[in-house]
Amino acid sequence: MKKRMSKAVSILLVATMVMGMTACGKKEETKVDKNVKKFEIFAGISALSPDNADKPIIQQMNKAMGVTIDWNCISGDTLTEKKNLVLNSGTDMPDAFMGASLSDSEIITNGSNGVFIPLEKYINEDTMPNLSKLVKERPDLLATCTMPDGHIYTLPTISEMGFKYSDGNDYYIGAIPQFMGINKKWLKAVGMKMPTTIDELHDVLVAFKEKDCNGNGDPNDEIPLSFEWGHWCAGMTTLFSAFGFTDYNADHRAIKNGKVYFQASTENYKKAMEYFHQWYKEGLIDIESFSQDDSQYIAKGSGKDEKLGVFSWWEIPEVAGKHADEYEYLTFLSGKDGTLGVNLNEQGTTGHDRFAVTSNCKNPELLMKWIDQAYDPVLSMQIIYGPIGKYFESKPDKNGVYVETKDAGGDLKAKTELWAPNRQLSTDFGKYYYMEDRAKKRLDDTANIWFKNVKNFEYYPSVVYSLEETETINNNISDIKDYVSETSANWIIKGGVEEGWDTYINQLNSMGVNDVVAAWQSAYDRYQKETK
């Protein structure tokens, strides 16, 4: 009986396997049908924003082209997860992905798979007049979104918000992403002057910790220094300038005299880790710095009593809230023997993660015509910020330039913006709309305050990687980043840099860090040759 039973079971197994296989039959080739005017789009949206279908700008775009769109809008943490599921399940494929922050490796893989279709044949005067006009103004634009296999799978976005520095070059608004702020009221309360070296800052932080600086009667609720470990704008690497570097790049990529290297394996990095462990031991660093999220961080800064002595962010007001006037920039500090080094953040004005069309789309031409409207300067303005009548005044001023309404600023942008391809040329400011005051202030501060201490203006450019380089980088970099982040956080908290350093370097080597650096270097060398 046992034998017979097992025979029955195996028959059952085979049967289910066959069933499963037939379930995954061949996919039909999508035929082009010019009459199709209905599309399905998977879209990423800002967490505060309503569904794309409810946005006036979308309704306007649909009406102009006579199309209807079924939106599948996803926001927040689930975006990556949902996007991966849709891209990899092979079923329920939408006609296009918009604002879904596609990574280069996703674009290349899905492009070569045939999931995304090449778009270059649609980029012409007839189908995409606005984009073609833009390409005429910025001839390099299409090269930045061409993948190593020679195809364009995603449409470009350009944002030239920057400034011309006294050295004659243009710099981007994010050249120094982490601005440190220090509480000058507290400085006065402890009777100390603005620190210029890292050791002076140390003494100031000790004083912040010991005294009741905010005067609420509790000497223990002052947090001398708070940050978010590894965060692009709330990180702490601005303080590393005292050890000769800053580590703004998330991949720890740095360049000096044309030679690319890995920042987190340098001797300077080791010294910084050792130094800041001392601060942690003395209780100068917020113990939540390694686990808090943006909302906790901002709550600390903008709460009833000011709690933060020194913090880091894109700008002071967003974190400090109503206490913003009490803070002042704490610019780059120097270390022993006057060491002071800054590595600028990498400069990029173009992106290409906003729009891709899938092979499921029956009428790509119309869809491309539809999205081309996003490259119209006035529509672009409304995509980046919000609609005319809500974010901008209904009528332009006497120069024909749109002015922000009183409600603009704060979180209105996050509620009205659309994650779609767009253009923002440096010449658009003052012609179609004015630059927002916050951005203007940040650019001025970067040039006039923060750039004063910058000696080295070299940065890694936006290069185009070959297929092979992309593969090397993608296979290794995410594990390397995780490892560096975990190990460094543990060093600052628990110490042990001296003992752990050799193991750390060996581990990085065995994880392929040298291959990754070599890939960065060869892409850079090729870029230098091409631009010369």
Place this chain on the structure above:
Amino acid sequence: MKGTRDNTKAITQKGRPLWKRMLSCRELYLLLLPGIIVTIIYKYIPMYGVQIAFRDYNPTMGFSGSPWVGLKWFHKFFTNYKSMDMIRNTVLLSLYTILWTFPIPIILSLIMNQLRFKRFKNVAQTILYAPHFVSIMIVCGMLRIFLSPYGGLITSIVSALGGHSSVGLLDQAENFRSIYIASAIWQDAGWGMIIYMATLSSVDASLHEAAKVDGANTWQRIMKIDFPALVPMIMIQLIMSFGSLMNVGFEKAFLLQTDLNTATSEIIATYVYEQGMLKSMYSFSTAVGLFNTVVNIILLIIVNKIAKKTADISFI
């Protein structure tokens, strides 16, 4: 009654072919059918997707069309610097969980069984069950608030008792397992005791009366009457809990994970989620998941063998 009669007939008539015996108790098989169908649809059919662990999965080519890469993903997993730590974390977390959470429902049920004051017994039972119905998301949210370094309930208690820490309790890797297990006991011990209570209620009251007449005290009665009655159930529960040894609750480990406690909180399940769902390395994460399952099956078979030898209870 017909079913029962046919059933006995089927057992006694050993010589008849299988299908005839099956036909003679068709009502029972009909009852079994929905269960079998559900198992096939949800457990067996998806299994054919496991082949992507040996392939370089590409959605356009489908499961069976993607190129065959053999053991590439397994090799990648075992050469990963984290893999040994993850396996150790998974095994230790589940072993400790079983070790600590397994005996408590048994002890609780033996105690509850001795309670004679009905109303108190009911209230106590309800209080013990209640946490089971709180969603795991909420439990983890509560834990994060209680363990917060600023004004968290548990942190305050610890520091009032003289404990001092410069790191949040949840951020210390060495605390992770204790937090995980202690909250598991709080949440599920009451619920787990139901099955033992049910077994105890079927113990013949005359045994207890006879023991009392013979002068046995409460302790002796628990050890000689109640506990032996529980042994078969304990063994079954033990096998079942070993069956899911490597499948420690993913949600809870993931929700309690912070960047600083990954040294103990990174288990295979959270890694599979990270690689598969977030980094879309489906083949790799399937391979890791498959490895996890294979280890689990081996463990299950070993425990089953041991149980068979010691208590003559077996599932397979």
